[in-house]
Amino acid sequence: MECNRNCKTCASICENSCPICGTKGKKVSSVTVKSLIKGDFLFDENQDIYLCVNKKCSVAYYQENHPKCYYKEEVLVPIWFKEKYNQYMVCYCHQIYLNDIVELVQHIDEPNLTKKDVCKYLNKQHQEDCLHRNPLGTCCDTLFQNAITYAYKQKQEEK
Ligand SMILES: [Zn+2]
Known part of the structure; x- marks a missing residue:
């Protein structure tokens, strides 16, 4: 069986797993x-x-x-996936929460908003600095796109 570094009974030393929950980090x-x-x-x-x-x-x-x-x-910012829905920060550089995106999509009559559009409409267009602002240190592009897709799905369901 391949080690998924996620078991409690494993006798070998599991590297890089969380000291509290044992999940691979x-x-x-x-x-x-x-x-x-x-x-x-x-x-x-x-x-x-x-x-x-x-x-x-x-x-x-x-x-x-x-x-x-x-x-x-x-940690100075909420780690979105460890928080409640209203604390789901999608873009840390622009301080955009999932809820902001859901509401924007709800109130705007445009079919294919991009990250750039969302930042523009929310009037948040400053410099990105993911390394210093995002708790994962990486760019949020994929997460952002998923959030937009989620927002459209929500809108669809409410019709
Ligand atoms: Zn943990």
């Missing part, structure tokens, strides 16, 4: 962590840092075999 840049944590940076600079991707776990960032882990409360 997603590697993030220390630059991202440094700009988003509330307190001091206590991690080992030479080791990889991971984000716990389990939506039910309150751990945000951790390192393997490091006593310190940062909980989501210690």
Whole structure:
């Protein structure tokens, strides 16, 4: 059986899994962590840092075999998938929540809005800086597109 790094009974040392929930994490840049944590940076600079991707776990960032882990409360922005629906931030650079997109699509009579359009209509067109603002340190393009698709689906269902 292939190790999915997600079992509690595994005897081998599972690397990069969350110290609390055991879910395999997603590697993030220390630059991202440094700009988003509330307190001091206590991690080992030479080791990889991971984000716990389990939506039910309150751990945000951790390192393997490091006593310190940062909980989501210690992060300056909501980690959307660990929050309630109204806290689902899609684009951290522009502070756009899923709800903003749903409402925009609801009230606008255009069939194929893009991320660019949404930013324009919401009047949020400043510089993107995902590395410093997004808790995953990556661009939100895919998530944003999914959010738009979701918004149109919602609109369709309400008709
Ligand atoms: Zn976890």
